[in-house]
Amino acid sequence: xxxxxxxxxxxxxxxxxxxxxxxxxxxxxxxxxxxxxxxxxxxxxxxxxxxxxxxxxxxxxxxxxxxxxxxxxxxxxxxxxxxxxxxxxxxxxxxxxxxxxxxxxxxxxxxxxxxxxxxxxxxxxxxxxxxxxxxxxxxxxxxxxxxxxxxxxxxxxxxxxxxxxxxxxxxxxxxxxxxxxxx
Numbered sequence: 001x002x003x004x005x006x007x008x009x010x011x012x013x014x015x016x017x018x019x020x021x022x023x024x025x026x027x028x029x030x031x032x033x034x035x036x037x038x039x040x041x042x043x044x045x046x047x048x049x050x051x052x053x054x055x056x057x058x059x060x061x062x063x064x065x066x067x068x069x070x071x072x073x074x075x076x077x078x079x080x081x082x083x084x085x086x087x088x089x090x091x092x093x094x095x096x097x098x099x100x101x102x103x104x105x106x107x108x109x110x111x112x113x114x115x116x117x118x119x120x121x122x123x124x125x126x127x128x129x130x131x132x133x134x135x136x137x138x139x140x141x142x143x144x145x146x147x148x149x150x151x152x153x154x155x156x157x158x159x160x161x162x163x164x165x166x167x168x169x170x171x172x173x174x175x176x177x178x179x180x181x182x183x
Contacts, residue, residue: 005065007135010077011056014131017081018052024088025097032094037102041158045098048151055128055144059137067135074134080126086112087120099155101162118159121152 033039088095090111094102112119128148132141 006069006074007059007063007065007067010074010131010134011059014056018056021088021097025095028093028096029098029100032096032100032102035102036104037100038162039098039100040162041099041155044151044154044158048097048155051144051147051151055148058140058144059132059135062140063132063135063137067137070134070136073130077127077130077134080123080130083112083119083123087123099159099162101165107163118156121156125149125152 029039090113091108094100094105094108116122125145125148129141129145132138132144
């Protein structure tokens with residue numbers, strides 16, 4: 001009987017998840033544009049996609065498939081996935097991997113958005129650090145996290161500016177669809 005490496009199982013899960021999310025995000029993106037939404041920060045989107053693809057590849061290239069697994073960190077990764085699902089369900093058709101402002105809509109303040117403005121970014125930061133750490137890859141966790149934090153900082157600046165521009169108008173409201181590639 002062949003046993004699948006936990007590394008391959010986790011990376012396979014992440015690849016399948018990201019591909020499914022891209023399909024959902026693309027559908028929601030088109031629908032939002034049809035409703036009059038405006039995309040902001042398009043120029044840095046490719047960088048996010050590249051970072052996430054590179055991170056997934058780096059997991060496979062730099063980690064031995066027989067590496068020991070930290071069960072507590074694997075459990076934490078599972079909790080992060082619950083948080084990801086909570087964000088997607090909360091935003092519904094307004095969830096996308098791009099920053100979208102929907103004039104005339106109300107800003108979502110339910111679900112995890114009751115507690116933090118950018119919950120998906122926290123989840124992605126957690127994933128990028130925790131997944132390599134599950135397998136003891138400290139260097140990859142540090143390098144990928146540092147690069148991700150630089151991009152997240154840029155993205156939050158762009159997103160907050162878009163929200164401020166819409167919310168500073170007395171009668172306007174907006175919604176932003178977050179995710180790294182997932183907010």
